[in-house]
Amino acid sequence: MVLAVDIGNTTIVIGVLADDEIKVSWRLVTDRHRLADEYGAQICELLRIHDIPRSGFEGIIISSVVPLALSEFRVMCERYFHLTPIVVSANSDIGIELRCDYPEEVGADRITTTVGAHQVYGGPLVIVDFGTATTFDAVSADGAYLGGVIAPGIGISMDALFDQTALLRRVDLSAPPNVIGKNTNECIRSGFYYGFLGQMEGIIRRMKAELGEAAKVIATGGLANRIAKDSELVDAIDAELMLKGLQIIYRRIQKKKEPIQ
Numbered sequence: 001m002v003l004a005v006d007i008g009n010t011t012i013v014i015g016v017l018a019d020d021e022i023k024v025s026w027r028l029v030t031d032r033h034r035l036a037d038e039y040g041a042q043i044c045e046l047l048r049i050h051d052i053p054r055s056g057f058e059g060i061i062i063s064s065v066v067p068l069a070l071s072e073f074r075v076m077c078e079r080y081f082h083l084t085p086i087v088v089s090a091n092s093d094i095g096i097e098l099r100c101d102y103p104e105e106v107g108a109d110r111i112t113t114t115v116g117a118h119q120v121y122g123g124p125l126v127i128v129d130f131g132t133a134t135t136f137d138a139v140s141a142d143g144a145y146l147g148g149v150i151a152p153g154i155g156i157s158m159d160a161l162f163d164q165t166a167l168l169r170r171v172d173l174s175a176p177p178n179v180i181g182k183n184t185n186e187c188i189r190s191g192f193y194y195g196f197l198g199q200m201e202g203i204i205r206r207m208k209a210e211l212g213e214a215a216k217v218i219a220t221g222g223l224a225n226r227i228a229k230d231s232e233l234v235d236a237i238d239a240e241l242m243l244k245g246l247q248i249i250y251r252r253i254q255k256k257k258e259p260i261q
Contacts, residue, residue: 001057003081004246005073006109007064009132010155011222014043015243016052017250022243024050027222032068036075044080060085061250063108063242086253088112088246095252097144106145109242110137116245117218118143121236124211126204128228130154130221134196136203138211146211149203154196154223161188173226196227204233 002017015025064070088108125139136149181187219228220241
C-alpha cells in the first residue's frame with residue numbers, strides 16, 4: 001500500500017492506494033500550527049477505524065503548497081511509519097514537460113493534477129481546480145503543462161464579502177430560482193453562483209480558443225460539484241484527480257528505481 005497526501009491551503013486530502021486503486025480517502029482541515037504528533041495521531045486513528053495496519057505501507061508520496069505543514073508531515077512519516085516520503089516538485093521525475101516560463105514556480109498540486117488528468121483523459125485539456133484559489137491549467141495533447149490562470153477561490157471570495165459588510169448574512173452556494181433575486185438572500189446567492197459560473201465558463205472559452213476546440217475540460221476540487229456540474233462546457237468532474245496523479249508519479253519513480261534484469 002501507498003499513503004498519498006495532498007496538503008492544500010484549506011484541506012489535506014489523504015488516500016490509501018493499493019492494487020492501482022484508491023481504497024479509501026479522507027479530508028482534514030489544514031492547520032499550519034498543528035504538529036507532527038497531532039497529524040500522526042489523527043491519521044493512525046483513521047487507519048485503525050478502517051483496519052489498515054501502519055506496517056502495511058511500502059511508501060508515502062506528498063504534494064504540498066504549505067511549507068510549514070509539509071515540514072511536520074515529513075517528521076510524522078518518519079516517526080509513525082518509518083518511511084521517508086517522496087515530495088512532488090518541479091524537479092521530480094513526473095514524466096511531463098513544464099512548458100512555461102518559470103517551471104520552478106508551478107505548484108505541486110497543479111503538477112500532480114496535470115499528470116493525473118492526462119493519464120486518464122488524454123489531451124489537450126483544461127483543468128479547473130476549485131480550491132482555496134480557483135486555478136485553470138492548460139495541458140497540451142502530449143501532456144505538457146502549458147500554464148494557466150489563478151483566480152480567488154470561492155470560499156475566500158465569499159468570506160471577503162461577509163467579513164466586510166455589516167448587514168449581509170452568509171448564504172449557501174446554491175442556484176437561486178431566478179437570476180434576478182427577489183430578496184437579499186436570493187440576490188447574494190445569484191451573485192455568487194452565476195458570478196463563479198460565468199467566470200469559469202468565460203475563462204474556459206478563452207483557453208479552449210487558444211488550445212483548440214478539441215480540448216476536454218476536467219473539473220476537480222472540493223467545490224467542483226457545486227458549480228461545474230451545471231456547465232455544458234465541463235466534460236467530467238473527477239474528485240480524486242489529485243490522488244490519481246500522486247499514484248501515477250509514485251509508480252513512475254519506483255519503476256525507475258527497479259534494477260534492470
